[in-house]
Amino acid sequence: MYIVTSAQMRELDRRTIEDIGIPSIALMENAGRAIAEEIIRLCHRRHSTAQETWNGHGGNEGIGPEKEFQGLIRGDAALELEHPEKEHWLILAGKGNNGGDGLVAARHLREAGIGVTVVYALPPEQLQGDAAMQRDTAAALGIPLLVHGRDAVDYAACTGIVDALLGTGAHGSPRGVYADMIAAANVSGKTIVSADIPSGINADTGEVSQPCIAARLTVCLAFLKRGLTQYPGAEAAGEVVVRSIGIPSELCGQQEGLAFLLTAGTLREQLRVDTARRRSPDGHKGTYGHVLVAAGSPRMSGAGLLCSRAALRAGSGLVTWALPAPMLPHMAGAAPEIMLAPAAGGDWDVASARAVLQLARSRDVLAIGPGLGRFNGDGEWLRTLWEGTECQLVVDADALNMLADCKDYSTWNARKTDTVLTPHPGEMARLAGMSTKEIQRDRIGAAVKYAAAHQVTLVLKGARTIIAAPDGSAYVNITGNAGMATGGSGDVLTGIIAGLLAQGFTGLQAAAYGVYLHGLAGDAAAARRGNMLSLIAGDLIEAL
Numbered sequence: 001m002y003i004v005t006s007a008q009m010r011e012l013d014r015r016t017i018e019d020i021g022i023p024s025i026a027l028m029e030n031a032g033r034a035i036a037e038e039i040i041r042l043c044h045r046r047h048s049t050a051q052e053t054w055n056g057h058g059g060n061e062g063i064g065p066e067k068e069f070q071g072l073i074r075g076d077a078a079l080e081l082e083h084p085e086k087e088h089w090l091i092l093a094g095k096g097n098n099g100g101d102g103l104v105a106a107r108h109l110r111e112a113g114i115g116v117t118v119v120y121a122l123p124p125e126q127l128q129g130d131a132a133m134q135r136d137t138a139a140a141l142g143i144p145l146l147v148h149g150r151d152a153v154d155y156a157a158c159t160g161i162v163d164a165l166l167g168t169g170a171h172g173s174p175r176g177v178y179a180d181m182i183a184a185a186n187v188s189g190k191t192i193v194s195a196d197i198p199s200g201i202n203a204d205t206g207e208v209s210q211p212c213i214a215a216r217l218t219v220c221l222a223f224l225k226r227g228l229t230q231y232p233g234a235e236a237a238g239e240v241v242v243r244s245i246g247i248p249s250e251l252c253g254q255q256e257g258l259a260f261l262l263t264a265g266t267l268r269e270q271l272r273v274d275t276a277r278r279r280s281p282d283g284h285k286g287t288y289g290h291v292l293v294a295a296g297s298p299r300m301s302g303a304g305l306l307c308s309r310a311a312l313r314a315g316s317g318l319v320t321w322a323l324p325a326p327m328l329p330h331m332a333g334a335a336p337e338i339m340l341a342p343a344a345g346g347d348w349d350v351a352s353a354r355a356v357l358q359l360a361r362s363r364d365v366l367a368i369g370p371g372l373g374r375f376n377g378d379g380e381w382l383r384t385l386w387e388g389t390e391c392q393l394v395v396d397a398d399a400l401n402m403l404a405d406c407k408d409y410s411t412w413n414a415r416k417t418d419t420v421l422t423p424h425p426g427e428m429a430r431l432a433g434m435s436t437k438e439i440q441r442d443r444i445g446a447a448v449k450y451a452a453a454h455q456v457t458l459v460l461k462g463a464r465t466i467i468a469a470p471d472g473s474a475y476v477n478i479t480g481n482a483g484m485a486t487g488g489s490g491d492v493l494t495g496i497i498a499g500l501l502a503q504g505f506t507g508l509q510a511a512a513y514g515v516y517l518h519g520l521a522g523d524a525a526a527a528r529r530g531n532m533l534s535l536i537a538g539d540l541i542e543a544l
């Protein structure tokens, strides 16, 4: 599924109208109709949960000829509701095309027998173009209208509210009457369905203004908007349904710098990951790659262990864990499947880079960082491995902080194989020289910019993890849960990505597939436990 910015959406809109010849009013009709259909679907669900109260009174199923005709003659099921008279919706209409969509929805809801009242944010004379046409149509049908500020609006009396105040044409926080209406809608406690995006969110970043509509459902038009995928926007949007409105998807596919929702379909079709791939019957441990993990330190030994075990569970044929020699006796019994290689005398030091480099020569992947700690000369240590290894590289945790301190790293010799960086927002902030708040404000933007500038695959972790590719494309993950916010979870992800790289996936494939599987493992582990609260990183490995 494509994810677009509002600028991309405007361009797609323009090309559909100008190059393909679909009139804008037809797109608006499709948009409004889709919104009405989704509202009716929502009402169906609401009514069916309240069914007990009406039991015995509903429908005439199975009575006489009605039954005979079933399947032969059908009505417009998408716009049918058994008791439409129980519903009365307020349509809050802004003066732009988002308002126009709302007016079309009002007309279709009315047609379904649902009571509707339009509440204009501004005097309706101010509407222009397609939206003005919808205003006139609604008036011709006698749809009741109110104007904010001129008429009293009883929000408490309705059964639901359509938020068609601001769409992708919004700039900055909602001002004036828009802010007042958003606040009133939220305070009413009524079910709110947003047209395209909740009024008050930034469609590109997911930032929310004060106030911002808190929607139960957002009917996103044409293509998913970036801001609906990232928190806090994702929270404000509620459930999101994307409805096509007639804009050809191949036009979208031609856009530069697209983002995608990371689904099983995206993995297979967009990223060419064979998710059903089987091990060949005559394969041996060497067939499935060899990961070298350089991680852990005497005070954080678990990080290296989690990372190494995850690499094995992700399917790597062999895993060697390079670690400081004094840790070896303590780790020897911890995971018999992992080979241990002493790479430093006491603790990690700059000289140990040679030992790791030597070990990496015969390995397919090097994963560095989890639990490593910082030490004198660690920048030089990292540079030696960055420039000296020919295998694929995954850089995490402290190794990312080392990288952030090496301000000149873009002048280092370019790596010949794929490099995957896996920062959490704090590490990302240090890498990009920004604050964590700035990173979180526009996560997709920050990830895309960094990956393209440094020609790496970047995994920006956190709820709705982003995988950004060197070519400027990005993927947004939706698997996983809040229980995964626990120590060691990131070490497991690094191991999974390394384990996938070892089996021949590219950096982008391994990063995307790894993030997806890591989240699925979290969901499976939470389901197995019956709760997410008690999830620990080791559970993720077991769930793989």
Ligand SMILES: NC(=O)C1=CN([C@@H]2O[C@H](COP(=O)(O)OP(=O)(O)OC[C@H]3O[C@@H](n4cnc5c(N)ncnc54)[C@H](O)[C@@H]3O)[C@@H](O)[C@H]2O)[C@H](O)CC1
Pocket: 009, 012, 013, 027, 028, 031, 094, 095, 096, 097, 098, 099, 100, 101, 165, 166, 167, 168, 169, 170, 171, 172, 173, 174, 175, 176, 178, 195, 196, 197, 221, 222, 245, 247
């Ligand atoms: N995707 C498509 O191809 C289609 C989308 N449709 C819908 O159109 C909106 C975008 O419409 P647009 O007219 O460009 O802008 P808006 O309706 O979002 O609002 C612009 C309107 O609001 C004023 N304004 C802007 N920012 C603020 C603010 N912060 N506070 C107060 N007022 C603000 C501005 O002056 C304008 O007057 C899209 O989201 C879809 O819903 C089409 O209907 C179908 C094709």
Ligand SMILES: [K+]
Pocket: 098, 163, 164, 165, 166, 167, 194, 195, 196, 197, 198, 199
């Ligand atoms: K809206």
